[in-house]
Amino acid sequence: MTAILEMESGQIEEGPVGWESNAACSALPTAMFFTDDVDEISAAKRVCLRCEVRSECLDSAVARREQFGIWGGHLFVAGRIVLSKRRRGRPPKVARPQDSFPEVDVPAPYRRLVASTVA
Numbered sequence: 001m002t003a004i005l006e007m008e009s010g011q012i013e014e015g016p017v018g019w020e021s022n023a024a025c026s027a028l029p030t031a032m033f034f035t036d037d038v039d040e041i042s043a044a045k046r047v048c049l050r051c052e053v054r055s056e057c058l059d060s061a062v063a064r065r066e067q068f069g070i071w072g073g074h075l076f077v078a079g080r081i082v083l084s085k086r087r088r089g090r091p092p093k094v095a096r097p098q099d100s101f102p103e104v105d106v107p108a109p110y111r112r113l114v115a116s117t118v119a
Contacts, residue, residue, distance in 0.1 A: 019060075024051035033070040038085060041075055045102045048073030055107070062110060073104035080115035081106060 020026060024047050025033065033044045048054050048070060058072025067079045075082045083106075106114055 019053040019056040022053050023057060024048070034068060041070065041085065042102065044070040045073055045075070045104060049102055049104065058107070058110065062113070073102075074106065074110075077115065079113070081110065081113045082115050 025044075028047065032040050035041060035044075048057070051057070051073075054072045056072075058074060061069075061071030061076065065079060066076050068076055070076075075085065077085075
């Protein structure tokens with residue numbers, strides 16, 4: 001949620017209001033939270049892990065029925081929480097360490113949103 005804010009200098013600026021203003025991602029490019037690139041997804045999830053409003057972000061995303069993106073440290077694909085995602089193409093014979101996401105616990109009320117298959 002954004003609002004139009006009047007600065008002390010008289011300038012008008014649009015900015016986040018509420019918990020969004022305290023989010024660790026508020027100054028980062030939005031594109032990194034809406035990507036299919038496994039490396040960028042991992043980077044976005046790491047940002048979320050150090051965020052003080054992670055639970056508010058997840059609650060808000062579920063309430064809005066977000067379909068895609070990283071919200072509260074979780075990857076949403078088609079409205080479901082995806083715990084792991086592999087790179088495009090044939091999977092390697094030996095798993096690459098950089099292909100695993102940082103683990104973020106799914107709160108009990110949202111476990112129903114966890115996708116049963118890997119995207």
